[in-house]
Amino acid sequence: MGVTMKPQDGSARLETWAQVDEGFHVGSRAGEFLGYVDRSSPTDYRAFDMTSRPTGSFVDLSKAIQAVNDQGRTGADT
Amino acid sequence: MTDNGFIHNAPSEALYSLVYTSESRVPFDDRTLTELLERSRDANHAKGITGILLFRRERFVQFLEGPEGAVRALMHRIADDPRHAKIRILIDGNPAHRQFTAWTRGYQPIQEPSTPPPPGFRDTFDDLESIDDADAVLRAARELTIWFRAKATNPHQHSA
Numbered sequence A: 001m002g003v004t005m006k007p008q009d010g011s012a013r014l015e016t017w018a019q020v021d022e023g024f025h026v027g028s029r030a031g032e033f034l035g036y037v038d039r040s041s042p043t044d045y046r047a048f049d050m051t052s053r054p055t056g057s058f059v060d061l062s063k064a065i066q067a068v069n070d071q072g073r074t075g076a077d078t
Numbered sequence B: 001m002t003d004n005g006f007i008h009n010a011p012s013e014a015l016y017s018l019v020y021t022s023e024s025r026v027p028f029d030d031r032t033l034t035e036l037l038e039r040s041r042d043a044n045h046a047k048g049i050t051g052i053l054l055f056r057r058e059r060f061v062q063f064l065e066g067p068e069g070a071v072r073a074l075m076h077r078i079a080d081d082p083r084h085a086k087i088r089i090l091i092d093g094n095p096a097h098r099q100f101t102a103w104t105r106g107y108q109p110i111q112e113p114s115t116p117p118p119p120g121f122r123d124t125f126d127d128l129e130s131i132d133d134a135d136a137v138l139r140a141a142r143e144l145t146i147w148f149r150a151k152a153t154n155p156h157q158h159s160a
Helices: A061-077 B030-046 B070-080 B126-127 B132-152
Strands: A015-023 A023-029 A032-041 A044-048 A053-058 B015-024 B050-056 B059-068 B086-094 B108-111
Touching: A015 B050, A015 B126, A015 B132, A023 A061, A023 B132, A032 B132, A044 A061, A044 B070, A053 A061, A053 B059, A061 B086, B015 B050, B015 B126, B050 B132, B059 B070, B059 B132, B070 B132, B108 B132, B126 B132
Parallel strands: B050 B108
Antiparallel strands: A015 A023, A023 A032, A032 A044, A044 A053, B015 B059, B015 B086, B050 B059
């Protein structure tokens, strides 16, 4: 599973993801908190944004992480 | 010093915070850790000290914040406590705001994961012990804070 993602515009905004506890993962980019993913069941990964508000539920970790990364990029670009 | 359960500093003393790790010299389980926290909770609340205590792999990770003199005095007592060994202060400073206004030394059990982090993921506890990477230590401390807040908000959320 790839968790370090390079944006298509060629900039160097790489995300760093860490496992804190079983099923709990936190993302950062350039030292800033991006959001987190908390697993509530084997097929329910809940994504939260940088203000810790829920942004959606996903069936696997990679999709939840992608959602947090995308949301963070949108927030950084606006 | 308290207002509706929230703790504020006396205006004359700066807010001070630190994060330390230590090794346990004696066995602790959830029951003995809870007893330890209950004994110190009232005293710390009266002194305006808040924070969290984590225990994993026979190591403590503790965040303390409050009036600088009170936090430094508590840290000296911890350093003299024979139950702690290899104490290392990871971060200290004077933040503008508390991170744990509503809790007084909250305790969250944290289990050893049954599986390693997925490929490409960092391990927060490994980063916390980084000797030469201050950025990783800061990031790991923030990750633990986020985890604690999430679990305090949704205590019944499970990860099984």
